[in-house]
Amino acid sequence: MQRRIVRLAELEIDPAQIESYKAALREEIEASLRLEPGVLTLYAVALKDQPNHVRILETYAHAEAYKAHLETPHFKKYKAATQGMVKSLKLLETEPILLGAKGQ
């Protein structure tokens, strides 16, 4: 677990396009988990009070897995498809304290 890369993405989406954005994000997450051994979690949620504000907790097995993820066709497709939907994107680099999950 020591070399894991964990990032928190904070996005604001154009409210008129939030459903299209969610569909594109779901497709990207499903492909990433199915095709990339080094993608461990992509936990995506919308804030209840601001449904167009999205948070994604991203966990990669190591730095190389994260770099490889950025070059995949499904990630590039997601970036191109959602370019006009994302009003702001903040990527927070983190240090894990404890990544606690059932069955690990």
Added chain:
Amino acid sequence: MQRRIVRLAELEIDPAQIESYKAALREEIEASLRLEPGVLTLYAVALKDQPNHVRILETYAHAEAYKAHLETPHFKKYKAATQGMVKSLKLLETEPILLGAKGQ
């Protein structure tokens, strides 16, 4: 997965007490995952640029599991122990978009 409760906690910790805070948090997370069937994930990270800023992604099987969690001895111990360490706490209620994790 429909009834899952997912929350994002955003905390600012007294920088002088961050290591004590992390130790108390780790103990609370380990006990919660070991003793509570309805606690599914407690992913805790510190921001690299602001190491005293902590984010915790909390996933509970359902609302009852979350309510029960608040009444456990280990949670109450954590709250009492960290009361003087936490400068601010924001709890963000969320709607899951997709909780993607390997092996699920």
